[in-house]
Structures are given as structure tokens and as C-alpha cells.
Amino acid sequence: MADTPGADARGIGGIRLSEELIQVDICGKESVAVLGNLLEFLSNKEIPVLHFHQGADGARRGTSLCLKKAASSFLQRFLSGLSLIEQGCISVWPGRGTISLFPHRFDLAFCGQIIWILRQADIPLYGVSTSVSKMVLHTDFDLLDTAVINILHICQLPKNHTPLRPKILFGEDEVETEAVYWEHTIRIFGITRDKGLAELHCDLPKAHLADKRLLQFCQAQGRFRFLLQQNGCGNTVYLDLLFDGPLQSTYLEPLQEMAKDLEGMDLRVSHGREMVSFHGPHFQDRHGIVRMALWRLSQAGIVPLRTGCTGSSIHMVTEENGVDEIISCLEDVFVVP
Amino acid sequence: MSEKQLILVVDDDTDLVEMIGMKLESEDFQVAKAYDGVEAFEKIQENKPALIILDVMMPRKDGYTLCDELKNSDAYKDIVVVLLTAVTDAISSTNYTHMGGKTTLADDFIPKPIDLDRLMEIVKDSL
Numbered sequence: 051m052a053d054t055p056g057a058d059a060r061g062i063g064g065i066r067l068s069e070e071l072i073q074v075d076i077c078g079k080e081s082v083a084v085l086g087n088l089l090e091f092l093s094n095k096e097i098p099v100l101h102f103h104q105g106a107d108g109a110r111r112g113t114s115l116c117l118k119k120a121a122s123s124f125l126q127r128f129l130s131g132l133s134l135i136e137q138g139c140i141s142v143w144p145g146r147g148t149i150s151l152f153p154h155r156f157d158l159a160f161c162g163q164i165i166w167i168l169r170q171a172d173i174p175l176y177g178v179s180t181s182v183s184k185m186v187l188h189t190d191f192d193l194l195d196t197a198v199i200n201i202l203h204i205c206q207l208p209k210n211h212t213p214l215r216p217k218i219l220f221g222e223d224e225v226e227t228e229a230v231y232w233e234h235t236i237r238i239f240g241i242t243r244d245k246g247l248a249e250l251h252c253d254l255p256k257a258h259l260a261d262k263r264l265l266q267f268c269q270a271q272g273r274f275r276f277l278l279q280q281n282g283c284g285n286t287v288y289l290d291l292l293f294d295g296p297l298q299s300t301y302l303e304p305l306q307e308m309a310k311d312l313e314g315m316d317l318r319v320s321h322g323r324e325m326v327s328f329h330g331p332h333f334q335d336r337h338g339i340v341r342m343a344l345w346r347l348s349q350a351g352i353v354p355l356r357t358g359c360t361g362s363s364i365h366m367v368t369e370e371n372g373v374d375e376i377i378s379c380l381e382d383v384f385v386v387p
Numbered sequence: 388m389s390e391k392q393l394i395l396v397v398d399d400d401t402d403l404v405e406m407i408g409m410k411l412e413s414e415d416f417q418v419a420k421a422y423d424g425v426e427a428f429e430k431i432q433e434n435k436p437a438l439i440i441l442d443v444m445m446p447r448k449d450g451y452t453l454c455d456e457l458k459n460s461d462a463y464k465d466i467v468v469v470l471l472t473a474v475t476d477a478i479s480s481t482n483y484t485h486m487g488g489k490t491t492l493a494d495d496f497i498p499k500p501i502d503l504d505r506l507m508e509i510v511k512d513s514l
Contacts, residue, residue: 063401064422152401153420183405210429212422216399216446239500240406330402330500362402387502 059206060160065198066184067214068148070119070191071100073176077112077283078139084132085113086348088140089341091128097121098337101148101186102359103177103280109253110288110356114177114280115340116146116188146176147191149198150360151205153183158291161185161277162268163204169260171200175287178279179358182329185277186360236339238384240329243373247275247323248297252289252305253316259287263304270301276325276365278358286314290356292325292367322370323355326377328384330362340364342383350379391417392514393434397427397450398442398471403501407440410503411510424448428456431463437514438467440506441493451491458492467513468493471501 076085092099101116117125122144129137154160161178164185168175173196177188189197198214258264259279276292297319309317328343340359347353352375354366366376394416396407401422408418419436421427425447427439439457443450450470457463470493495509 063420150401153405181402183401208426210426212399212426212446216423237500239403240503329406330400362400387500 059202059204060163061206061208063152064207064212065201065205065214066150066152066212066216067194067198068100068150068191069215070144071116071146071148072119072122072125073114073116073143073146073188074125075112075114075141075143075281076139080136081112081139082348084136084139086345088128089344092117092121092124093338093341095121095124096337097124099340099359100361101177101179101188102340102357102364103179103278104357105278105280105288105290105355106353106357107355109282109286110280110290112280112282114188116148119144143176145191146188147194149187149189149194149201150184151187151201152185154180154185156273156275158271158274158277159269161274162265164201165279166260166262166265167200167204168197171196173197173200175259175279176281178277179360180274180277181358181360181363181365182327184360184362235382236342236384237387238328238330240327240386241377241384242327242329243377244275244292244294244325244327245370245373246295247325248293248295249320249323249367250289250291250293250297250302250305251316251318251320252291253282253286253314254289254308255285255312255314256281256287257285258308258312258315259289261308263308266304267301270304271297276358276367278356290367292323296321324368324370324373326366326368326373328364328380343380346383347376347379350375352376352379391415392438393417393419393436394510395419395421395427395430395436395439397421397424397439397445397453399423399445400442406503407501407506410507414507414511416510422446424450424453427453431457431466435463436466438469438510440469440471440510442471443473454491454493467495469495469497469506469509469513472496472498 099115104113173193179186278290280288282288305317309315354368356367358365394411396404398404399422404420411418419430421430423446441450454468
């Protein structure tokens with residue numbers, strides 16, 4: 051499948067391709083209620099939410115989640131029970147899939163190059179997020195193999211790397227690893243909190259995700275903590291990046307130049323951001339996790355600025371002093387044994 | 388100056404591998420990573436670790452099989468193997484088969500979701 055990578059190809063541990071997924075986008079006036087009802091419905095039907103992105107501030111207000119294709123009929127049942135106004139808040143996109151690359155080593159240059167090379171190849175990106183190890187890109191299911199071919203122009207896999215579409219074996223038998231179980235208190239292996247972070251917000255026209263100046267910024271900036279890209283209404287993409295400490299103004303220059311040239315591009319930096327991360331395991335195996343977390347927070351009137359869940363961990367970005375509040379609120383939802 | 392001891396972390400959960408790796412590196416260990424049993428065996432052949440933290444359910448080769456292969460090998464039987472096991476009492480319904488009654492030759496076990504501090508205690512006590 052792969053062409054031989056160039057001499058400066060970056061070594062990665064592996065690539066994982068998803069099965070066919072349905073992407074569900076929710077935004078608009080009734081979106082909070084619709085999302086709450088959808089998550090409850092999915093939880094009651096024991097359907098895990100595989101990926102979850104949410105923005106809660108201003109134009110970023112909206113949610114995107116992914117389900118397995120097999121959930122399609124259940125989803126249709128849910129939609130048929132909505133009013134016309136509620137149906138207007140929700141868009142369903144079948145035929146989606148994800149590519150997970152790992153580990154990213156918090157290397158923004160690497161992530162920037164991946165986005166750049168896929169956009170150069172006209173591969174659409176419907177969302178991007180990161181976890182502690184993975185960069186997860188959402189695209190069309192039937193373009194996953196093409197995406198891998200392009201990625202392998204700039205990346206190198208180990209000699210006997212784990213399969214791109216792994217099947218779990220127990221002895222010689224292929225087994226289904228999904229327990230699809232539910233826990234009232236969700237046992238996880240760690241909670242991390244990061245404070246004093248800077249967040250870069252970049253709203254730009256979709257076509258300009260492949261702009262070399264964005265890549266220049268990524269290469270200059272170096273290390274990042276969290277990345278979330280969501281598609282907004284129309285032609286706009288929202289890219290949010292978290293960094294340790296204040297951003298160097300010199301690194302921002304390529305982006306500032308872009309913002310001067312491009313109509314519809316907006317660039318802002320926020321300081322004093324915090325992030326809490328709840329680490330696994332296997333969120334993709336278990337239903338009700340996102341619902342439990344968000345429901346408890348909404349009861350307490352807490353709305354994270356951004357939430358990203360790639361299936362193994364949940365990351366929530368807040369304003370200053372928000373993280374301790376979230377951890378306290380969720381202390382009997384997520385527990386480290 | 389003593390050389391850092393090499394620990395191989397093997398699990399198909401990449402975030403768990405990364406978190407364990409970061410914890411080990413903070414405790415001054417050298418870390419190698421693999422995401423299934425076949426890749427793990429190749430890494431062992433390239434650079435023999437002192438200890439392996441090994442998941443059970445993985446693609447291509449499961450942890451029990453790899454553990455048994457290592458412990459039955461003259462070249463690798465001295466590698467300490469710590470198995471990461473699923474907490475089966477929390478799972479109401481699964482459709483994978485338990486290898487009931489099978490004894491493994493692992494040196495120690497830790498249930499998932501793992502307690503990272505407890506894992507570090509096991510690692511340090513074992514080496």
C-alpha cells in the first residue's frame with residue numbers, strides 16, 4: 051500500500067483505521083436539549099459513543115459525535131421522535147471513518163504536517179482531536195486507505211507494525227473485545243490536571259487548512275497539549291490548540307499574516323486556560339460515559355469550553371479555576387481505584 | 388554510571404501505553420512500546436527488556452500466549468512478566484472466552500483499570 055517514505059519521514063508506532071461510522075452534528079437553539087435526549091437514548095440502548103467533540107463558546111457552540119454504522123436504525127428511530135425544530139438542529143452523516151496515528155509525542159509540527167498532506171490530497175477533514183497518544187482524524191470511510199497512502203509519504207511504520215484494522219485474538223480465535231458494559235461509577239486509571247495554559251483559537255476557511263503559513267506556525271511552535279478541530283457552519287473550520295505557558299509572538303507571525311490576507315479568518319489567544327483529562331480504559335466499549343459526565347456537569351451548571359473524547363480519554367478545557375470544580379463535580383462519576 | 392533498565396510496555400490501548408511509559412520514564416527507566424504480541428516479540432528479540440508489562444487481549448497474539456512463549460524459552464524466561472488483566476467481575480456480559488483453568492507463567496498480575504502507583508511498586512519490587 052505504501053510508497054517508500056522520504057529520508058526525513060517521521061517514525062510512528064502505528065495507524066489504526068475505524069470501521070464505518072455515522073457522524074452526528076448538533077448545533078442550534080434546541081441543541082442542548084436534543085443532545086441530552088440523544089445521549090440518554092443511546093445509553094438506554096447500550097450504544098457507545100465512540101468519539102465526541104464539543105465546543106461551548108460563541109460560534110463554536112455545537113457537538114459532533116460518532117457511532118458505529120450498526121446504530122443507524124436506532125438513530126433513525128430517535129430522529130423520527132423529534133419535532134421539526136429539533137430535527138433542524140441535527141445532521142447525520144453516514145459513511146464516515148477515523149484514522150488514528152500514534153504516538154504524536156505532543157509534536158505540533160507532526161500534526162500540522164498530517165493535516166497539510168491530507169488537505170493537499172483533497173481528503174476532507176470533518177474533525178480532528180488528540181488524546182495523550184493519538185491524533186484522530188475524521189474523514190470519509192471510503193477514503194481511509196487513500197489517506198494512509200498519503201500519510202505514509204511523511205511517516206514510517208515499524209517493520210512488523212500492528213495491523214491497521216486489528217482483530218483481537220485469544221489463542222487462535224478471533225474474539226470481540228467489546229464488553230459493552232455499564233458502570234455506575236466509571237473506573238479509570240488516571241486524572242490529570244493542567245493549569246496556566248494558553249489557547250489559540252483559529253477560525254479559518256476550510257480550504258486554508260492546507261495553507262503553508264499554518265504549517266509554518268506548527269513547525270515553529272513545537273509542543274502542544276491538546277488539539278481540537280471542528281467544522282462550523284458553512285465554510286468555516288474552528289481550530290483550537292492548547293499550549294503550556296504563554297505563546298511566543300514571533301511564532302504567531304505567519305498566522306497573523308494569513309489573517310490579514312484571508313477574509314473570514316479570525317485569530318485570538320486566551321490565557322489562563324486549564325484542562326482536566328480522565329484516562330480510560332476503553333471508553334469505546336462502554337455506553338453512557340459521555341452522558342454521565344455531561345449530565346452531572348449540567349446539573350451543577352458547569353459547561354466546559356471544549357470537550358474532546360477520542361474513545362480512550364476525555365479532555366475538558368475550562369477557564370481559570372474551572373478544573374478543580376469539574377473534578378469535584380465528577381468525583382463519584384469517575385474514580386481511580 | 389549504571390545503565391537504565393529497559394521495560395517493554397505492551398497493550399493495544401495506546402493511551403495506556405503512553406501513560407505507563409511516562410510514569411516509568413519519570414522513575415528513570417528506559418521504555419520500549421509495542422501494541423500487540425507479535426510486535427512485542429520482535430522488540431524483545433531486538434533489545435531484551437528486564438521486565439514486560441503485558442496486556443492480555445491484543446491483536447495477532449494475546450498476552451497469555453506471548454508470556455508462555457517467553458517463559459518456555461531459555462533466552463527469555465528470566466524476563467519478569469507483569470500481566471494486565473481485565474476485571475471480569477465488573478462485566479455483566481461479554482462474548483469472549485475465558486481461558487478457564489489455564490495457568491500462566493507470569494510473575495505478577497495487576498487488574499485493569501490499573502493503579503499506576505501500584506504498578507510502579509510491582510515493577511520496582513520485581514527488579
